[in-house]
Structure formats: C-alpha cells, structure tokens
Amino acid sequence: MEPWVDDLSVGNAAIDADHQKLIVMVNEVEAMIRARCGKALPQALEQLEQHLQIHFVREEKIARAVNFPFGANRMGHEYVLKEFQHMKNELIAREGIWSDGAAEHYSHFLSDWITDHVLNEDMLLKPVLQTYPYGFDPT
Numbered sequence: 001m002e003p004w005v006d007d008l009s010v011g012n013a014a015i016d017a018d019h020q021k022l023i024v025m026v027n028e029v030e031a032m033i034r035a036r037c038g039k040a041l042p043q044a045l046e047q048l049e050q051h052l053q054i055h056f057v058r059e060e061k062i063a064r065a066v067n068f069p070f071g072a073n074r075m076g077h078e079y080v081l082k083e084f085q086h087m088k089n090e091l092i093a094r095e096g097i098w099s100d101g102a103a104e105h106y107s108h109f110l111s112d113w114i115t116d117h118v119l120n121e122d123m124l125l126k127p128v129l130q131t132y133p134y135g136f137d138p139t
C-alpha cells in the first residue's frame, strides 16, 4: 500500500507509530513475495507476526483505557492473526516457489488487510482518542 500519511492518523501516537511500522513491514513482505525471496521471507514474516501481536495487545489496552467497546475489533484481530499464520506456513513451505497468481493473492491479502484495519476498524477509535492527548499511552 501507499506509505503512511497524516490522513491515516487515528489520533494516538503509539497506535500511529505501530501502523507506520506495520505498513513498512507489509510493503517489504509484499516485495519479497513478488520477488520470490524464499530465503529472506521466513524471518520477515516472523517479524511481521510479532509486530502484529504486539500492536493488537497495545491497541486493546488503549481501547480499554478510553472505554471504547472493542469487541468487534478484537475478533478481527484474532481472525487476521489466524489467517496470517496460515499464509506464513504456506509461504514458508513453498520455499520461494509460487505462481504469479499466488503472489498476487498473498500480496492483496496483506495490503487489503492493513488498509481495512487502519481506515475502517481503527478509525472508529479516532473520535474518542481525540478527546485525549496525542501522546496518551496507558500501556
């Protein structure tokens, strides 16, 4: 997806910083998938998964601290982690060998997900987060 811009801000520094990092990592992984970097990909996927987990925990803590009803978002987090792990295992097992169609499929999964996560799911938090200081971080 496109690099992070101010329009993607959800009104909280910690969440925005996580999203910036996630977008960079997603774009790196996508480039590796398209270039079929079978060697570098497993580590990049592990790092992205770790950052996803860290981000979801942080986001859930912040949502709880501002009393935002986060149930639907939490289910979305669990779902995408499962899907991500499935994709990671598939890609690692294929050792750099996949079709153009599969590369497109995996890339779209990642960029569609990150776009939806930031613009649709987390944007719901913005009106509440904006009533707190931008640096608000209860974690």
Ligand SMILES: [Fe+2]
Residues within 6 Å of the ligand: 015, 019, 055, 059, 117, 118, 122
């Ligand atoms: Fe998020």
